[in-house]
Amino acid sequence: MGKSNLEMKTSTITTKNKEDHSSLKGTLYFVLFVGSFILVSWFAVFFLYLSRI
Amino acid sequence: MRQSNVVIDYKYDNEPDISVDPRDGKLGMVHIHVAFVAFIIGVFGGLLQGLARGGMIQLPTWLGYYQILTAHGVLLALVFTTFIIYGFFFAGMSKTHGTFSSRLRKTGWVGFYIMLVGTLIATVLILLNEASVLYTFYVPLQGHWLFYAALALVIVGSWISAVALLTHYFKWKKANPDKPTPLFGFMTTATLILWMVAGLGVAATVLVQILPWALGLTSEVNVLLSRTLFWYFGHPLVYFWIMPAYMVWYLVVPKVIGGRLFSSSLARLAFVLFLLFSIPVGFHHQLMESGVTEFWKYVQTILTFVVVVPSLLTAFSIFATFEQTAREKGGKGVIGWIKTLPWGDVRFFAPFMGMIVFIPAGAGGIINASFQLNSVVHNTLWVVGHFHLTVGTTVLLTFFGMAYWLIPVLTGRRFTKHANRCGIVQTWLWVIGMFLMSGAMHILGLFGAPRRTAYATYGDHPQALQWFEGIFASHVTVAIGGVILTAAGVLMFYNFIHLAFLAPKGHTEFPMTPDPVDTPNTPAYLENWKLWIGIAVVLILFAYTIPIYEMIVNAPPGSPPFNFLIK
Numbered sequence A: 001m002g003k004s005n006l007e008m009k010t011s012t013i014t015t016k017n018k019e020d021h022s023s024l025k026g027t028l029y030f031v032l033f034v035g036s037f038i039l040v041s042w043f044a045v046f047f048l049y050l051s052r053i
Numbered sequence B: 001m002r003q004s005n006v007v008i009d010y011k012y013d014n015e016p017d018i019s020v021d022p023r024d025g026k027l028g029m030v031h032i033h034v035a036f037v038a039f040i041i042g043v044f045g046g047l048l049q050g051l052a053r054g055g056m057i058q059l060p061t062w063l064g065y066y067q068i069l070t071a072h073g074v075l076l077a078l079v080f081t082t083f084i085i086y087g088f089f090f091a092g093m094s095k096t097h098g099t100f101s102s103r104l105r106k107t108g109w110v111g112f113y114i115m116l117v118g119t120l121i122a123t124v125l126i127l128l129n130e131a132s133v134l135y136t137f138y139v140p141l142q143g144h145w146l147f148y149a150a151l152a153l154v155i156v157g158s159w160i161s162a163v164a165l166l167t168h169y170f171k172w173k174k175a176n177p178d179k180p181t182p183l184f185g186f187m188t189t190a191t192l193i194l195w196m197v198a199g200l201g202v203a204a205t206v207l208v209q210i211l212p213w214a215l216g217l218t219s220e221v222n223v224l225l226s227r228t229l230f231w232y233f234g235h236p237l238v239y240f241w242i243m244p245a246y247m248v249w250y251l252v253v254p255k256v257i258g259g260r261l262f263s264s265s266l267a268r269l270a271f272v273l274f275l276l277f278s279i280p281v282g283f284h285h286q287l288m289e290s291g292v293t294e295f296w297k298y299v300q301t302i303l304t305f306v307v308v309v310p311s312l313l314t315a316f317s318i319f320a321t322f323e324q325t326a327r328e329k330g331g332k333g334v335i336g337w338i339k340t341l342p343w344g345d346v347r348f349f350a351p352f353m354g355m356i357v358f359i360p361a362g363a364g365g366i367i368n369a370s371f372q373l374n375s376v377v378h379n380t381l382w383v384v385g386h387f388h389l390t391v392g393t394t395v396l397l398t399f400f401g402m403a404y405w406l407i408p409v410l411t412g413r414r415f416t417k418h419a420n421r422c423g424i425v426q427t428w429l430w431v432i433g434m435f436l437m438s439g440a441m442h443i444l445g446l447f448g449a450p451r452r453t454a455y456a457t458y459g460d461h462p463q464a465l466q467w468f469e470g471i472f473a474s475h476v477t478v479a480i481g482g483v484i485l486t487a488a489g490v491l492m493f494y495n496f497i498h499l500a501f502l503a504p505k506g507h508t509e510f511p512m513t514p515d516p517v518d519t520p521n522t523p524a525y526l527e528n529w530k531l532w533i534g535i536a537v538v539l540i541l542f543a544y545t546i547p548i549y550e551m552i553v554n555a556p557p558g559s560p561p562f563n564f565l566i567k
């Protein structure tokens, strides 16, 4: 009885932890930021180019 | 399926910190000595250039701007990088693949001495103003023939050392036929194969075209062909710098933050892609050059954009490793977990700042490689700003971050708290100095300021005068940034002296991330070097055969030497 209780407890804790641990939300925002930075700087120079031809 | 990223594995936790055999350590360490001597001379060259260009000092008559510029480019971009990379490779291969046999170690010493002799001869000739041809040694500028012979020696020496390292790797592979090779060896091998294949181009132009011409045996030189062969080598050269830096990111930084790399296959794939796609792309440095048809420029531009992919893979891998590790250590929130990273540890902090700088650096690279945008920035100070971010900051800060532990490991000393503190200050100074210098260079470049020019107001042309007046977009800002960078450079040299000679004797950890859990499942084809070399050669032949054939058959008029232009 006691044993299975304990098991249950640890297993819920680990699932909870796991969900939090495996989140890559920060990485998602990071790559979105890198992508937009590339696009913005590329278009900035592209418009400079257009303004000079 | 999910695997822990934090090193909780018993086996790994108890893994003894195998130290590098002292005999191999000595071989690694001599490379680092040469690197830092070159570094400090190069840094003072940079300072003089920044001040001279900004009109803040006037160079003495016996010291030319282009003479210093050549020394600066050669010592920092070629000598510092190559030597510290080989030091890292010898140390790391000894640690991960076992002590070198005495025959291979001897081969490594032969390679080292040949590189050293070449470097010394080249440096002396530059200092004598006999080789002020800039670090790209573009013809038809002509330097002393001995300068080119010395460069050839450096290349040959590096090949000999590469053979020692590669033999060590393949011996391990043969002795362990069923196992995937350790990541360090895999990545070292990819980098060295790249270096050897790329070196063929520069060796060809130096030995077949430039040396006979500098010796007076031929009177004219095919400029277009020589530049093409140079850039066949010149672009992979930048990958030869960045791949070892990525090795620190993949293999050292995860260990320093107490985590583990999350995929072996992904890391190997990235390095294979670098090997395949970083050579057939040299034309992106020649987009504004006549004599190459737009079709071949287009083909190589496409291939250039392919080689962006492994860098993006790397950015993703590393950031994901940070996030997973931080979360397993209890980090919370979308971004709040970032607080759990070891900000006070320079072995992490310096490479991390290098990674951050790689965001604008990489974005700038994509701009450079886009044909129309290249016409905006080509040969302007923008380009100089760009590579001071890429090699001058991303790669250098990563190598500095590595030097803090590698030097004491190799000299049997302790990585002291003092060195760590100096390292954090050093990193900040370098980043701030570079922000000012490189930022101003980028903007000046967009306003048309050319690179590779001493102080000039172009007959007081209003546009040229503006380059000295802006608040940020000004040669003065470049010079101020240069002064801060020089302070940072001196501090780094002090750190080197401290760790190499003064720190107390003791043990320092060689932080090497254990191979990821998926290592045993690494697909065997990733280890098939014959296959990758074969594909690399096919791509090179595809991208270069027809254009080079045309350059030879329909050669432009040859050029006589010009050896007095910028002395």
Ligand code: HEM
Pocket: B043, B044, B046, B047, B049, B050, B053, B069, B070, B072, B073, B076, B077, B134, B135, B136, B384, B388, B391, B392, B393, B396, B450, B451, B452, B453, B454, B481, B482, B483, B485, B486, B489
């Ligand atoms: C103290 C730090 C540094 C300062 C103040 C500095 C400053 C400069 C300046 C003012 C120029 C030249 C501009 C021109 O006339 O085109 C230059 C060029 C250059 N720098 Fe630096 N730099 C520094 C560090 C570095 C580092 C660490 C590297 C590479 C690892 C590097 C590589 C180069 C190269 C390759 C050139 C181009 C040479 C050429 O055009 O032939 N610099 N630097």
Ligand SMILES: [Cu+2]
Pocket: B234, B235, B238, B284, B285
């Ligand atoms: Cu390139």
